[in-house]
Amino acid sequence: MSAANKSGRASQEFVWAEAAAKYIFRKTKLRPKIALVLGSGLGAFADEFTRSVKIPYAKIPHFPRSTAIGHAGQLVIGSVDGVPVVGMQGRVHLYEGYSVREVSFPVRVFARMGVKAIVLTNAAGGIKREFTQGRLVLISDHINLQGVNPLSGPNEERFGPRFPDMSAAYDKEFRASALAEGKRRGIDLGEGVYAALAGPSYETPAEIRYLRSIGADLVGMSTVPEVISARHCGMRVLGISCVTNAAAGVLDQPLDHKEVLETAERVKDQFMGLLRGIIPKIANALK
Numbered sequence: 001m002s003a004a005n006k007s008g009r010a011s012q013e014f015v016w017a018e019a020a021a022k023y024i025f026r027k028t029k030l031r032p033k034i035a036l037v038l039g040s041g042l043g044a045f046a047d048e049f050t051r052s053v054k055i056p057y058a059k060i061p062h063f064p065r066s067t068a069i070g071h072a073g074q075l076v077i078g079s080v081d082g083v084p085v086v087g088m089q090g091r092v093h094l095y096e097g098y099s100v101r102e103v104s105f106p107v108r109v110f111a112r113m114g115v116k117a118i119v120l121t122n123a124a125g126g127i128k129r130e131f132t133q134g135r136l137v138l139i140s141d142h143i144n145l146q147g148v149n150p151l152s153g154p155n156e157e158r159f160g161p162r163f164p165d166m167s168a169a170y171d172k173e174f175r176a177s178a179l180a181e182g183k184r185r186g187i188d189l190g191e192g193v194y195a196a197l198a199g200p201s202y203e204t205p206a207e208i209r210y211l212r213s214i215g216a217d218l219v220g221m222s223t224v225p226e227v228i229s230a231r232h233c234g235m236r237v238l239g240i241s242c243v244t245n246a247a248a249g250v251l252d253q254p255l256d257h258k259e260v261l262e263t264a265e266r267v268k269d270q271f272m273g274l275l276r277g278i279i280p281k282i283a284n285a286l287k
């Protein structure tokens with residue numbers, strides 16, 4: 001593709017994000033400043049939004065459709081204790097065959113909607129030994145091993161700068177609030193570094209030993225493209241992993257997607273309680 005065509009693609013994506021945002025605004029009067037991406041088995045939180053409007057991804061112009069099991073594939077706009085929010089019930093992943101730009105497109109739509117903060121949740125494997133099955137962990141930083149970056153190609157300045165800073169990608173104030181909320185609820189939240197791989201095969205034990213040696217505490221197949229795009233657009237980010245399994249080779253047992261979904265289901269109430277407690281704090285921090 002020529003450079004001119006590529007820069008055309010960057011501006012086209014901006015136009016698409018505008019079109020998607022406009023479509024969503026026609027469906028609701030709410031104007032949320034907070035977005036939530038609800039990962040594998042965690043989508044049920046959006047069913048608790050009040051006065052909610054649900055929009056299947058397939059209906060939103062240019063929006064990617066989700067195919068993963070455990071993902072409903074719809075946008076839910078509603079309120080949590082009076083705070084307007086937009087939630088993604090399920091995300092799309094690189095391993096489904098989507099490009100990294102498609103994966104992060106919804107974040108850019110949220111930016112065009114005026115969203116200022118995003119809470120990204122996921123299911124992850126626990127590399128650090130204390131991150132056992134069912135543990136909820138705040139992401140303090142990440143390592144991008146997906147081999148792609150959503151900002152590759154000509155930069156669209158209307159989204160953000162060419163070289164966005166990533167030295168404080170996971171908002172310190174949000175993490176402190178989340179830790180305090182966890183404490184209040186008797187949830188022992190961990191904090192750790194999330195390594196993102198492309199998947200869909202789970203890691204080998206040798207890969208997990210490698211990831212541990214480079215400083216990763218959690219491993220998964222999502223979130224990082226969305227975080228990069230969110231930071232590019234100037235959004236503040238909170239990332240929370242649900243450790244659904246010990247990473248490969250940590251325990252002497254094979255990994256299974258069913259186990260991932262079952263664990264997410266088991267800690268769902270705790271996770272949802274935590275999110276409910278955090279949202280008003282984020283709303284306050286944005287004032």
Ligand code: HPA
Pocket residue numbers: 123124125126202203219220221244245246247248255260
């Ligand atoms: N590895 C990668 N992604 C995951 C895992 C894992 O062990 N568990 C849940 N998502």
